[in-house]
Amino acid sequence: MPKVTYIQPDGVTRVVDVRAGTTAMEAAVDNDVAGIVAECGGACSCATCHVYVDPQWAPKVPPPAPQENGMLECVLDRRETSRLSCQIVLTPALDGLVLRVADEQI
Numbered sequence: 001m002p003k004v005t006y007i008q009p010d011g012v013t014r015v016v017d018v019r020a021g022t023t024a025m026e027a028a029v030d031n032d033v034a035g036i037v038a039e040c041g042g043a044c045s046c047a048t049c050h051v052y053v054d055p056q057w058a059p060k061v062p063p064p065a066p067q068e069n070g071m072l073e074c075v076l077d078r079r080e081t082s083r084l085s086c087q088i089v090l091t092p093a094l095d096g097l098v099l100r101v102a103d104e105q106i
Contacts, residue, residue, distance in 0.1 A: 002095040006033045006051075009103045021094055024085035024099060025049040034076035035101035042086040044068055047075045049085040061088055061097070076104040 004027055006014045018027040018072045027036035028049070037048035044067050053061050058081045064072065072078055085099065 002090045002092060002097065004090065004094075005096070006036075007097045007098065007100045008034060009101060018090050020090060022090050024051065024088040024090060024097070027090065028084075028085060033101070036085060038086065040086075044071060044084060044086060047071050047084060050075045050102040051083055051085045051088075052079055052100040052102065053081040053083050053088075053098065055081060057094070057097050060094065062069070075102065077102060 001017045001095060004018055004024060006016070006028060006085055014020070014033055015049070016027055016031040023042060025036060025038050025042055039048045040046040060101050061083065064083060064087060068084050071084060076085050077084060
């Protein structure tokens with residue numbers, strides 16, 4: 001079971017165990033992680049699940065698809081490691097993944 005660490009903008013961390021095949025957004029919502037709003041429910045049609053992948057993990061997460069890249073154009077503070085957590089499917093290879101919740105969602 002992969003573990004994911006969510007870091008809030010104020011530095012508070014939350015580690016959750018996740019069933020493989022779950023998205024990082026679903027894991028956040030299921031575990032009441034503050035700041036992951038997920039208005040579209042994971043349809044990649046909003047950016048309310050915006051996170052920053054920790055730089056050490058960024059090469060291990062598959063790159064965003066064109067639709068996700070388009071939605072990321074809407075975020076307030078896009079960075080090189082910006083992703084929509086609804087598009088990150090958690091696998092055993094991502095056990096230990098660290099995600100920072102974007103400020104504008106709090």
